[in-house]
Amino acid sequence: MGAFKETKFPADAPAAQKALGWVDDRFPLTKLWNDQWGKYYAPKNFNFWYIFGSLAMLVLVLQIVTGIFLTMHYKPDANLAFGSVEYIMREVPWGWLVRYMHSTGASAFFIIVYLHMTRGLLYGSYRKPRELIWLFGFAIFLCLMAEAFFGYLLPWGQMSYWGAQVIVNLFGAIPLIGPDLSLWIRGDYVVSDATLNRFFAFHVIAIPLVLLGLVAAHLIALHEVGSSNPDGIEVKENLGPDGHPVDSIPSHPYYTVHDLFGVSVFLTIFSAVIFFAPEMGGYFLEYNNFLPGDSLKTPLHIAPTWYFTAFYSVLRATTADFMWVLMFFVAAYVVFIWLKSRLSGMTKTVIAVIALVAIVGMLPQVLDAKFWGVVFFGSSVVILAFLPWLDKSPVKSIRYRPSWHKYVYAVFFISFLTLGYLGTLPPTEGRTIVSQVCTLLYFSFFLFMPWWSAMGTFKKVPDRVVYHGH
């Protein structure tokens, strides 16, 4: 690091240029802008799927800004919370708009993030060298789920109340410490004022802080290694005379205007929902949530908000009868690993021992299905984090994978959507069986990925990205 040197400008230089120079000497403002966006070279062949990162950023800002205004009028008190939301809807100038933006924004955030993750899945965006980007993204997803869960209690409606009750009770399924743990989380024997206050603290400060840090890490990591693209080609391997990848263009102005267009289309749809269907047929704002939370009246049908229902279905699918199927599935998987995997004998033995312990644990005499439901519920989320190491395909993008891989993805997405849909409905015998089949398909997609992803005839990946000018 050299000695500090003040940049000299000619006397007639514009004041703005001088001011920027003064700042740049003290803080890398121009450098930061250029590194992160202005001169960040991105592949020029981004398609529709590449808009959701920017949109997620936009919705994050919207949620924070609307959240600040809601916090000014909301009362985190079990006796006042429900009324204060109605106060916002009626008495606070434009309160209804801010509240609908926030409640619709929560659902929009999940739609965008699910599509963003789908993009990653289709084009192998999580593959080397972008594993950390994926992991940061996964952590963001976890934070988002926590944020949505804590936030959903705040309106203190019946669904808020009982949804929180059911989810916190899940921790009670953990052996030995479970009941004390859920008591500790609630701060009371039932969801109460104490619970509301701590959830409020988590929702408005703790989780958002972590979330912002993770988003920064996600973006820094992305701009360090560079964006992937629908062809899954490393554009940095083909540099032009100017030292920039020949298939890339600076984000500004090209992706600035591109994203501006995407944002305007998104905001058109988003506004249509806010102004014409803020309840979205009971999916974004559940009808039951217009009744104040009552610890003495359990609703007949408790369902989490739509964005959790796929994972919630996995939990409900884990019935006592289904445990036998799962035990067989685990045993078969271990046999499969022993026969088909190139892992070392040591690793295989460790896997077999873990599986054996799990199978013994799955016996009805040892741990009940409720506990395993919680385990599989958690695993169905966490397994996403392992994608970079499960995918053994020689190409990244689905474009150059064997055609039949598309059917594998289709089965996976259909299973996930079916689980999500069934999670919104009360369980019946038939629905439970369907959700059990979908649960097995969902996990099989990941657990057998090391094999199926490498099977078949792969197409030749071109040297340059596929791009047709406008």
Next chain:
Amino acid sequence: MNYAKRILATLALLPGLALANEGGIALDKAPDRSNNLAALQNGAKLFVNYCLNCHNASSMRYNRLKDLGLSEEQIKANLLFTGEKVGEMMTTTMNPKDAKTWFGAVPPDLSVIQRAKASGAGSGSDYLYTYLRSFYKDDTRPTGWNNRLVANVAMPHVLWELQGVQAISTREVEDPHEHGKMTHEFAGYVQVTPGKLDKLAYDTAVADLVGYMEWMAEPAAQTRKKLGVVVVLFMALFAFLAWRLNASFWKEVK
């Protein structure tokens, strides 16, 4: 699972509630009153006269009725029964403890009840419109009233002087769940004593009342929809311009 057990227990304990939500009667479509100020004013009058004696609408301020084209003087002279000032909330003077003793349940707050009662079966307005027209005389109930939509409801038929007293007639049919057993099926209403209003006038009055409750559940709803047209049109125009701007930049990318 505890949760499943709790549901079973609820089902076992509250067959009336279960019936109301699951196997209840089909909902009648509530006539739309959202753009009919005279009907909404009539609904407000019915609401303060009949509902507010026992129920609260604690999120609703009297002077918000100005949105329905009423002046503060009109509100004060004609509608302000339970409060002193037009700036007050619509609260009942009935003590919740008394209500519990008299009816077995505290009457729910009605501010947003129209939104809470929506379901797959119909809108909250459909629910209320059906509910308020489904009371019948039943001497086995403590209040002397029962309701076809919410069986064994705690609420008496407060609009009886308008509708008059109606009973239900039943016919014997074979139980669809148990072969060979007979059960009673609803055959229709029978007017026992006439009310102040005939059937059509009563249905209209209930539609007005329900229209008012729909308005009260979200007083900003009409503003929202009107503003929405402007916002969506603006955004669509903006999207068009952004699209052309984007195209003009990208045409140089080869």
